[in-house]
Amino acid sequence: MADPREHQDAITARIDPSSWDELPIGLFAFDLGGRIINYNDAFIELLGVSVMTGLAFERCTSPQLNFVEASNRVLSGETVRVSGWYHGPERQPRFIRATMSPSVQHDGHITGGVGIIEDATEQRRYEERMEHLSSLDPLTELYNRKKVNDLLAAVAENPSQSSDAAVIMLDIDYFKLVNDTFGHPTGDLVLRAIAQLLRRNIRKTDAIGRWGGEEFLIVAPHSTLSEGVRLADKLRQKVNDEPFGPVPHVTCSFGVSSFDGGKSVEQVLKDADEALYVAKNMGRNQVSSKR
Numbered sequence: 001m002a003d004p005r006e007h008q009d010a011i012t013a014r015i016d017p018s019s020w021d022e023l024p025i026g027l028f029a030f031d032l033g034g035r036i037i038n039y040n041d042a043f044i045e046l047l048g049v050s051v052m053t054g055l056a057f058e059r060c061t062s063p064q065l066n067f068v069e070a071s072n073r074v075l076s077g078e079t080v081r082v083s084g085w086y087h088g089p090e091r092q093p094r095f096i097r098a099t100m101s102p103s104v105q106h107d108g109h110i111t112g113g114v115g116i117i118e119d120a121t122e123q124r125r126y127e128e129r130m131e132h133l134s135s136l137d138p139l140t141e142l143y144n145r146k147k148v149n150d151l152l153a154a155v156a157e158n159p160s161q162s163s164d165a166a167v168i169m170l171d172i173d174y175f176k177l178v179n180d181t182f183g184h185p186t187g188d189l190v191l192r193a194i195a196q197l198l199r200r201n202i203r204k205t206d207a208i209g210r211w212g213g214e215e216f217l218i219v220a221p222h223s224t225l226s227e228g229v230r231l232a233d234k235l236r237q238k239v240n241d242e243p244f245g246p247v248p249h250v251t252c253s254f255g256v257s258s259f260d261g262g263k264s265v266e267q268v269l270k271d272a273d274e275a276l277y278v279a280k281n282m283g284r285n286q287v288s289s290k291r
Helices: 004-014 017-022 041-047 067-075 121-134 145-157 175-182 184-200 225-241 265-281
Strands: 026-031 036-039 080-086 094-104 110-119 166-172 207-212 215-220 252-258 287-289
Touching: 026 041, 041 094, 041 110, 067 080, 067 094, 067 110, 094 121, 145 207, 145 215, 145 265, 166 175, 166 184, 166 225, 166 265, 175 184, 184 207, 184 215, 184 225, 215 225, 225 252, 225 287, 252 265, 265 287
Parallel strands: 252 287
Antiparallel strands: 026 036, 026 110, 080 094, 094 110, 166 215, 166 252, 207 215
């Protein structure tokens, strides 16, 4: 049986850490026992670990960045890429990306592993900003239709939410007349003002998006149909009482449905749309619901 010390010597022979500290990325090597045996200054700096307390993957592991699991997979022969937010001791959270690979002898035996880590915090924050912006309607800064569809799908897939989730569809009454009378810039102002009024008057747990044109959709988790109707009527009254610049009076019609009974997203939207149609036929500035 081969001497384990020869395995460690093989890793050390293949990895010359003498110039590692010149590099801005973290470099490290570990043995078959999962012990970190080589590293550079950037590795220590990125993870905020103390050399004095002994370097171990357990000290670098967080719920979002599991180095212990990754190192075990590497020692079984995988090349592993992991990333996640890392909260080092007395450090601001950093988004870390790491790649770890097995260190293999000429005869194919794994002698440990090597890896690199880098600080991708700024890149990740940029990606998150872009993801957020891609989910917004540029005019109203509410969620766009795609994002609202994603939220509806998420509610439908979660029984604990969909069993009591209301959906409110609303439409600005006679909005074409607003555009024709006051011009499209004023129409855009009304759209933005109503969007912000609606957003201010829903719960933090509710989501609102521009469904299209002058239509909006609100997803209200943990709300029964009757609670959705009450919220819709509150919003109807808020819009009815609010002045919108040069437009003396604006109203909205509301259709309310719910996921009660295990309805699909398609059925819930159909019910809300039909309820909205009823509200408009009742004279507009009304709330209607469909169970």
